[in-house]
Amino acid sequence: MASDRDYSLETLAVRAGQQRSQFNEHSEALYLTSSFVFDNAAQAAARFAGEEPGNVYSRFTNPTVAAFQDRLAALEGAEACIATASGMSAVLSLIMALCSSGDHIVASTGLFGATQQLLGTIMPRFGVRTSFVAQTDVAAWEAAMRPETKLFFLETPSNPLTEIADIAALVGVAHAQGILVAVDNCFCTPILQRPLDLGADLVVHSATKFLDGQGRVLGGAVAGPRRLTDEVFKFLRTAGPTLSAFNAWVLLKGLETLQIRLEAQSARALQLASWLEGHPAVARVYYPGLPSHPQFELARRQQRSGGAIVSFTVRGARAEAWKVVDSCRLLSITANLGDTKTTLTHPASTTHGRITPEQRVAAGIGEDLLRIAVGLEAVVDLQDDLENGLSVI
Ligand SMILES: *Cc1c(COP(=O)(O)O)cnc(C)c1O
Secondary structure (H helix, E strand, O other), rough: OOOOOOOOOOHHHHHOOOOOOOOOOOOOOOOEEEEOOOHHHHHHHHHHOOOOOOEEEEEOOHHHHHHHHHHHHHOOOOEEEEEEEOOHHHHHHHHHOOOOOOOEEEEEEOHHHHHHHHHHHHHHHHHOEEEEEOOOOOHHHHHHOOOOEEEEEEEOOOOOOOOOOOHHHHHHHHHHOOEEEEEEEOOOHHHHHOOHHHHOOOEHHHHHOOOOOOOOOOOEEEEEEEHHHHHHHHHHHHHEEOOOHHHHHHHHHHOOOHHHHHHHHHHHHHHHHHHHHOOEEEEEEEEOOOOOOOOHHHHHHHHHOOOOEEEEEEEOOOOHHHHHHHHHOEEEOOOOOOOOOOEEHHHHHOOOOOOOOOHHHHHHOOOOEEEEOOOOHHHHHHHHHHHHOOOOO
């Protein structure tokens, strides 16, 4: 491709980053090799010293991984991208690359559970402390800033309550003090939201979710300007949470259908959310694509659609919520999301089961809450399945 930036997202998702080998293969090649051979001793020395570009060892670089990185960078509108073994290793690598002992992070309370654990309990052992503030309260982010604040870390929409962080507003506050902004773009993907266009410095992904899209592999990525991704790469090539070539190849193929999947899953999610909102057994629906969402206007400005995650509360408590789960024959009872198969989760007893009941109340995650990650089945079948449980509570 001449210049990735001239093409639209759907074209980039299929074409960007491909480098053909001497065999001129049409589909992207999978390079399952741990190391690469040099022509002579001088070339080996030059490659190791970084004086000559080229592959050395797959903990550092691999052509299949590079193709995935280039394709995702093109989709996010980023200069560069570094792929990692999982979403959590992307978050870890970003923090290890950018923060040192004594630095401070401001993050939202609604972050993915493992990210909260990492920032809240593991990183403090290494002198990196985090203040957690409400996703939607820009003034609270501002008030939490300290002279040693290095990074704002956010995830929007949040899981499972789909609260929206105003990326551009938070970037304004952070950049005024020279603070970097990183956005976990797992729920929207670049198809629905491009944080770098809104001024964010870095985008983080759990590629495990929508980028793969079919629940097959773990992966992650950090995208942004090369001066920052180079720092992430330095950590990664030494510490080693590198993406495997096989997983990169699966993810490359996942990106090719990202746009049509996200649009179809989003459209189904909107239909399902509207139906749930009118259901007598449902107390409240959380979906950014519904006018009833408190941040509907912000979501409309910031995202191309409401996304594929719908949460709702049933009239009742744990027993009623579990009845809906246990009455489903089609929806999968699993915490994964972003799959073509629709999944159903009771957050209070699974993904958010390890936090205290008080923390759950503070986070707004009650026993009556359920989360659906909408896949590609027909909406009518999803409705029928949910109706089995909703009609008897
Ligand atoms: C799943 C998830 C992660 C972690 O990704 P893994 O690939 O499971 O390590 C991080 N952030 C969000 C928003 C997620 O949903």
